[in-house]
Amino acid sequence: MTAGKPPVVREDVVSMLASLGDRTADEVGDGIDSMQLAWLVHQVEQRYGVEIELNEVQYTRMTTVDGAVEVLRETMGTVPHA
Template sequence: MSNLPPPGRAEVIDWLAGLGQRPPGAERLDSMELAWLVHQVEQRYGVELSDDQLAQMTTIDAAVAVLGEVLSAHA
């Protein structure tokens, strides 16, 4: 378990940039971006996300909200 704070919007966007160029203003996450984001969270925080949590992560803001809830609960 990590003592790092949950990622904010800018950090999530930075992680997604690791996959390559995103269109400016793109909000929705595709399946590849979601998989990459989950990998980043597992590596940095040592937590696994449930299928229900993954299903909620359809946009950048939704992902930030879910990650904030999950990681705060595991702190």
């Protein structure tokens, strides 16, 4: 884990997605569309003070909340790359 960067967890991603459209966490589904993904990346960059560069494969993996958590952890260096 990179010092100073806590790992992104599912609850964080759901919370950030819920803030788009002022929804509750319970109203956030598992799927992530392109608008939600752009919002999520922006929110992560703001919250964690990082700049995220994603490739096409990573974007494709981020179509679900769990996929987004996995890619964000990898991208931010909070888990080893597979």
